[in-house]
Amino acid sequence: MSQKRSQKATRHSPRRAVRFGGVRAPDGYVFELTGGHPCLDFANTVDDRRTPSPIELLTSARDLVDWGRQAGVITAHDAARMAARAHGRQAEVERALIRAREVRETIFAVLSSVARRTPPAAASVDALGRAVARALSARRLVYGHQGFAWIWRADASPDLERIVWPVLASAADLLGSEYLPRVRECAGEGCGWLFLDRSKNGTRRWCDMTVCGNRAKVRRHRSRQT
Numbered sequence: 001m002s003q004k005r006s007q008k009a010t011r012h013s014p015r016r017a018v019r020f021g022g023v024r025a026p027d028g029y030v031f032e033l034t035g036g037h038p039c040l041d042f043a044n045t046v047d048d049r050r051t052p053s054p055i056e057l058l059t060s061a062r063d064l065v066d067w068g069r070q071a072g073v074i075t076a077h078d079a080a081r082m083a084a085r086a087h088g089r090q091a092e093v094e095r096a097l098i099r100a101r102e103v104r105e106t107i108f109a110v111l112s113s114v115a116r117r118t119p120p121a122a123a124s125v126d127a128l129g130r131a132v133a134r135a136l137s138a139r140r141l142v143y144g145h146q147g148f149a150w151i152w153r154a155d156a157s158p159d160l161e162r163i164v165w166p167v168l169a170s171a172a173d174l175l176g177s178e179y180l181p182r183v184r185e186c187a188g189e190g191c192g193w194l195f196l197d198r199s200k201n202g203t204r205r206w207c208d209m210t211v212c213g214n215r216a217k218v219r220r221h222r223s224r225q226t
Contacts, residue, residue, distance in 0.1 A: 025070040026079055031057070033071060034207045036196035039171035040183070041071050042164075043108040044207070049192030056101075061086035061093045064100055064163055073166035082159040096160035103131055103164045107171050111194055115185040128171065135168035188212025 021029035
């Protein structure tokens with residue numbers, strides 16, 4: 001079991017604090033957020049992605065709600081309401097989870113290609129474009145004491161599906177931003193996590209130096225001893 005996954009697997013038992021925790025979710029700091037951008041952190045909800053046995057981290061409504069709250073894409077009020085609504089609605093929950101995973105894999109397909117400096121598949125680009133368009137159509141412009149603001153329409157989709165809307169909006173922002181060339185894929189063996197390299201010289205290699213970086217150092221040390 002990977003060190004990253006151990007944060008998730010022991011959610012009901014004492015565990016070390018997640019270093020990049022984000023906002024405290026209903027169940028604490030469950031996910032390790034190292035991507036530096038919401039859409040990248042969402043793409044990273046599969047552990048050991050580049051191995052023969054990837055580990056799914058979004059297995060329940062609780063997982064999805066916890067991720068949304070911890071990543072800061074929903075409020076504490078939204079998280080409590082979504083968790084309550086999901087209770088006893090298994091079919092709706094399953095549809096929302098399937099949709100969330102589809103969105104995640106589309107984002108990963110496009111941005112992992114960006115990280116590897118290879119053209120993304122046209123089908124993935126089209127799928128992401130359609131998903132972004134659907135998400136942005138759920139926003140409406142309002143005016144209040146602080147001026148204009150875009151808000152998400154509460155009646156446009158089942159609650160759990162609303163978690164992916166800000167994720168898709170962040171993907172659209174990243175794809176059109178100056179930071180896109182800074183998207184990287186972790187060099188850790190089998191990892192596959194994505195992150196935004198904000199280092200001054202642009203040479204960050206690991207999603208988390210304390211996990212994949214340390215593993216690489218251990219492997220180098222062992223190779224020098226043989």
